[in-house]
Amino acid sequence: MKKIERILIANRGEIALRIISTCKKLGIHSVAVYSEADKSAPHVMQADEAVLIGPAPSVDSYLCIDKIIDAAKKTSAQAIHPGYGFLAENAGFAQACIDAGLIFIGPNPDVIEKMGSKKVSKSIVEAAGVPVIPGFQLADTDIPFPVLLKASAGGGGKGMRIVRAADELKSAAESAKREALSSFGDDTLLLEKYIEQPRHIEVQILGDHHGNIVHVFERECSIQRRHQKIIEESPSPVLTPELRNKICEAGVTVASAIGYQSAGTVEFVYAPTGEFYFLEVNTRLQVEHPVTEMVSGLDLVELQIQVAEGIELPFTQSDLTQTGSAIELRIYAEDPSQNFLPVTGTLCDWHLPSINNVRLDSGVRTGSEVGIHYDPMLAKLIGYGANRAEAIRQVQYALSHFSIGGITSNYGLLNSILRDTAFRDGDFDTHYLDENLPRLLEDKASIDVLIESAVAVALSCERTRHESATMNSIPSGFRNNRFRGQNFSCRIDDETITLQYHQVAPGRYSISHGERQWTVSDLQWESPSLAYTNHDGVRRSFRIQNKGRHYHCHSILASLGIEVLDRFPEQDASDVAGACVAPMPGKVIAVNVQEGAEVTQNQPLVILEAMKMEHTVSAPCDGIIEKLLVREGQQVDAAALLAVVSGEEGE
């Protein structure tokens, strides 16, 4: 088969860059596609060529099969790599590629189709002798409790019930039916074994066009939020060598049963008893593939390309080893304290120094806009070590040096998890995050750390202003009769910190906070790095970047978003009494009131949809809708004024 010389990557973000990097390694030209929102995205810059395929919404761009096939033709690409997400598991897309004479880098459309159906995949797997979660009929008499009741048509937990005893089944089934009927219009229920304390373990498989199938060991992905993985690792801390062998063999059995060709993943649910059950096959490269690459030394994308070229896998199962341990952290633009609500914004800093045994698969850079249109995952940080403890130490070290500024992220949560004893002991299941979240979120920087960081930002502002001052050789803030120091106020989360400082000598500052007064010395500032020696004699380094008055101050103590408060604050929309503002950019999907309507406090007024989540904006007080500024279908920016409620007391 002829060699592929040009690959179009039908994806964006970190995975597009990941594929581009292997293309470069192999001497293959890469072609990126991009939407209007991604005009200056890193994947567009890094690819050899790039084709604009439409407006920002993915339905009009990254999900448009015709536009992507057209882009491949225009650029004479011979193959298309779909990455993950978007069209990666769309059998129609794989077929369209083949029909257009292009190589689809992935399994054949038939496999994608079959594995896309839970029912079909389950029956194929069951037939191959791999355990699936046992199902029952409501009428069965020997049901082993606990069981899970769920709507056949359902999803998202609606109509789901855990039933622990036979006498609860009847009433639970009735209410589940009602809920299923009202939610999905179909009251068919499924009943299956409920697995307590489940862990998510999956097996990486690789197949070629010559009938060879191998596994590249397992990954454990039990640290999840809202059923999405955020920390993955290989090997799983829970598997014994025997169990590992068993589960990996099961993976190969599944892959063989469907004649898998390319890289894929067989997912299992693992019970504390050591039993495991098939969940599904992901017919694509997984987000978490780097942990497998780090412990196996393989380049899975390279292998996918080779398989697509028709080359036989260059190894057999016995050649593969799992050496050391790798842990991946997914960094998301989201707010863990707001139920993981995705957030948008501009990255004012994105910096990780180069660290041994650490890999960063990133789709963004300093200055990137994180918008509402795509998945909020920014990057994956992967640490490697000789064993799990070393891998954790390495990735933790890397995280402490990773400065992510300008946007709320799950950075702090990841840090807390890495510090958590249960996680470190490998003692967790897929409910870990749900059960421990409040505790993990409490793990915050101390007030002393906030103050040290505020001092750093204050002095960086002072230095920056002084450098550009017209008389910058005059000592900063000179007074021949000092009344007070220079004021500096900032907000860090809900904490407002007000400091006073004055320069007592070059590089030496007197600082006061409330009653406390101290001196810092040997200040050095070369944007974005600032260092000073604290009163306790400890020298601290910070990395400070900003966009307007929003600063990001990173040190190994903490990574903090710091809003510098203006001396003369300008009024913004939310300062209007009774204002209802959009908490995030989004689309207005419902307006429940009209101008002049009487409303009560907390009454839902406007419903926004953003990042596939609904967000309700409610009346801040009892009163009358004085102004209504939006209509259904309208796109609004964050902090946009939606409505004004005039309170009872009024003017």
Add this chain to the structure above:
Amino acid sequence: MLHDTTVMKLKSPQHSDAKQTYPVLKSTVDKSSDLYRSNYDASLAKLEGLNKALAESRRGGGEKYNQRHLDANKLLPRERIEMLLDRDSYFLEICPIAGYDVPSHKTGTAIVGGIGLISGVECVISASEATVKGGAVTELGVAKSGRLSEIAQQNEMPAVSLIESAGADLPNQSKIFVPGGRGFRALTRQSESRLPTVCLVFGSSTAGGAYIPGMSDYVVMVKKQAQVYLAGPPLVKMATGEETNHEALGGADMHSRISGVSDYLAEDEHQAIRMGREIVAHLNWRKGSQPLQRFIEPPKYDAEDLLGIVSSDLKVPYDAREVIARIVDGSRFSEFKPLYGHTLVCGWAHIHGYPVGILANNGTLFSESANKGAQFIQLCNQIDVPLLFLQNTTGFMVGSKYEEEGIIKNGAKLINAVSNSKVPAITIMTGASYGAGNYAMSGRAYKPRFLFTWPGHRIAVMGGKQLAGVLDIIKRESAKKKGIEVDEERLGMMKQMIELQIEQESDALFASARLWDDGVIDPRDTRTVIAISLSAAYNKEVKGTTSWGVFRH
């Protein structure tokens, strides 16, 4: 104490080849000597006295009245100034201890004033202290206000006043009424000279005070705080029987919407200050002159040494070059006529990039030194270089030899040159300032743009001991003429009394309290204070003269 080591980055490369050609002064100060130690300790003691006076000035009306002011949700005048200034910029307070220890006066005279940057523009700022007798104006307050508007006029700078004043201190009206009128004339004269005047009214501004906003180019009034009227409700009732209230009669709202006395209505003090900054930002301010930009080298010697260099005993001389070495850029000094008239050191240097011609006393003035000084001032005028006088002189040399040499006519030349010089002059009194030496070295009467003193300096027609001695001789001669016996005991007591009085009245704090200067400064801040002064002076075009009074040769 701030030592500046910041190096100004060159903004225009065409001057980057400006070589630092002036030689570096060599210092011979022995910091381990007893003299240095005792001078240093004496300087610290003097500074303690200064700091005490300054602390007094910052107390305003005292805790009780300050708290009452704060409770009324008002900012203290010094806080208003802090907020008005650009962040991290300087503020050079003028005459901060005026009124210190002066009977029936408060330190600072109920006015805070100085030079600072607002929206990048150097402005003369003054703020009334309502916590001191409601901000009522005293005669020293009138003098201080006068000095502040003089600074604005001489250096051609915009002025911003922050008003909250009950007007004249009525019990003392006789001392204020007539000179007080000058302030209003000054405001309109400044306006006429294209020097904008901005007035922010924070509180009551009555009667005479009403003319401050009235005469200013821009007026901002704070809602429900500013009250401006010629006569308050009680006086109106007395005069016409009209019943009215403060707000209706002269409130900010009325003046902004009806009378037009106010141009901008501020919701609160913060907004008024922000508006003040906005007004200054639109002034399109351009300075009259700019020095060539050059690399700014910090001095090679520590300003801290000045405390040990300056003699606590004025009879013990110290080398003026040691002071110069701790003030000028790179300690570099190009001395003029080094072998002639050695009691007056003359030469060129830079301070924060500004060129200066320095005249520094190095002992008593002789004919040669006076002639050299006069010539040097002429040279500086020829090339538009500002003058810096470093005073430390007991005056002109006396005696028949010197009279025969014509010390009078030679001293007159120096005074002629100082008086007619048109380049800005800054005077620092570092030690002695006695007799005609004060005049010849650009004392207050010679209108240097700025005049600051060091805490140990002494100022008088002559030293207390000398003056008492002179009196002794006169008394004895008079007694002899009358043929009466000298009452030794009485004469001795009288001499002691007069010596003590003169010593007290020669003190730096005594002098500054009476506005004989623009303030007593920490010697370690001298370089910074001169730089701020020079920068202020450059708001007016720096242009020397070639026209002088007749020199008698």
